[in-house]
Every structure is written in structure tokens, then in C-alpha cells.
Amino acid sequence: METALNPKPILSIDVPVVETERLLLRGFRFQDFNEHAAIWADPDVTRHISGRVFSREESWGRFLRHGGHWSMMGYGYWALEEKASGRLAGQVGLGDFKRDIEPSIEGIPEMGWVLATWSHGRGYATEAVLAALGWVEANLGQGCRTVCLVDPDNLASLRVAEKCGYREYARTRYHDGPTILLER
DSSP, X not given: OOOOOOOOXXXXXXXXXXXXXXXXXXXXXXXXXXXXXXXXXXXXXXXXXXXXXXXXXXXXXXHHHHHHHHHHHSOOEEEEEETTTOOEEEEEEEEOXXXXXXXXXXXXXXXXXXXXXXXXXXXXXXXXXXXXXXXXXXXXXXXXXXXXXXXXXXXXXXXXXXXXXOEEEEEEEETTEEEEEEEO
């Protein structure tokens, strides 16, 4: 009888844990993958990100890049765990995705957040982004510039960005769609 592979990490990556009143920002675990893939397969989640859902294979690539960012860049994405239920509510964090975009944002930590549909409207995104920014200030330096990209039709994310101190500095196109670049 075949058993499922449950890998043990060869290289330990210390992802800092950040707590808020309702959320735990922590490193992703292998066991988070099914919930992670379900989030990226939800058209309500992806409509302003790519306009299409992601396959399980594509979600696996996204999942693996979280650990890669932490090990190579010293920052990355956290899993958002709802403390009350232990459920994966989404992800928040920083990346450098080497995006083909003008003006270039390469080398500037890019803040991003994605939440499961069930957690929308609860203020989790703002709570998580503010906590992540607190970590940025404590670990990357006060005044560290961060940017984020938001689809102009994504009013909820534009509100989150504004509440967290981001201000628009450019309008551009990314993957043939309009994009607002914001900085903090």
C-alpha cells in the first residue's frame, strides 16, 4: 500500500511569527497546501489578481516561492491563521517578483495580501498588513520603502492600502491590464 509523502524540511527557514489580536502570521507548513490551493482556485479571490483561477500545479509554485523568499531575501509571505478557528485565512507579506513593469519596482519590497473568501469583510487584511508593516519597520528599518500593485477595480484592496499608509504614485499596465502602483 502506497503512503502519501509528508516531507521533512531539509533546510530550516526561520520565518518570524507575528501576532495580532485575531491573527497569527506564521510560516507556511506543508499541511497548509490544500487550503492554499483552494484559495487560489476561487474566482472571487483571483478576479482582481489575474482574472483567472490557478491550477493546483500553479498554486504549488506559489506555495514554494514563500519559503524561497524568506531564505533568499530575508523577507517573504506569512500564512494568515485565524486564531479562533485555526483556519488558513490567506497570506500577507513581501516579495520581489522581478515584475516586467514600468516604472520598475525591482529591488523594492512589494507588499501583498490575499484572503480566503470566507474571511472577507472582517478587517483581516488591514490587521495583517499593519502587522507585517510593523515587522518591516522593526527589521528592515524605519522608513523602508515598500510598494504594492492594485487593480483599479479592486476597491476593497485600495481601501486597505490607504488605511495602511500607501499612496498612489503611478498608473501603469501590467499583464495587459490597468494597475495602480502605491508606495509607503
